[in-house]
Amino acid sequence: MIGRPSRGPDDDLDDLRLGRPLLVSALSRRDRRIMRFQAGCLILQLDAPRPIIWRRYRVLNGYGSGVPLDPPFEVEEAGRDAWPGTFNPGDPRFCMIVVYAAGRRWDLAVPKVDLQLVRAALAAANRPDIPPE
Numbered sequence: 001m002i003g004r005p006s007r008g009p010d011d012d013l014d015d016l017r018l019g020r021p022l023l024v025s026a027l028s029r030r031d032r033r034i035m036r037f038q039a040g041c042l043i044l045q046l047d048a049p050r051p052i053i054w055r056r057y058r059v060l061n062g063y064g065s066g067v068p069l070d071p072p073f074e075v076e077e078a079g080r081d082a083w084p085g086t087f088n089p090g091d092p093r094f095c096m097i098v099v100y101a102a103g104r105r106w107d108l109a110v111p112k113v114d115l116q117l118v119r120a121a122l123a124a125a126n127r128p129d130i131p132p133e
Helices: 009-017 112-126
Strands: 022-029 038-044 052-058 062-068 073-081 094-101 104-111
Touching (some): 022 112, 038 112, 073 112, 094 112, 104 112
Antiparallel strands (some): 022 038, 022 104, 038 052, 052 062, 073 094, 094 104
């Protein structure tokens, strides 16, 4: 685990502003033609050379090597329930966020409680001179 246990979303935003690394559960799908998402996490650390990294989870092997999401970031959609209209029943605790990172599309499902944190990290990493909201 990275960092200290969270006491709530406001603590996470404070930790993000202070440059502490944060780990957010995330499922990723990089090709919309594929229904299946891969389990993993987003590592958010604004003072790192690569502030946002996605790492795939591998059963018995833990997390794989990181894949950086490089700026510029453009959030196309955020907040709808994960997986409506697909074969996967989804989880009501997760929501979708569709991000273009350096022109590459990322379909991510993140916990609803962490959506504001992920959006703040994307905004801050897009504009490193301005602290996250």
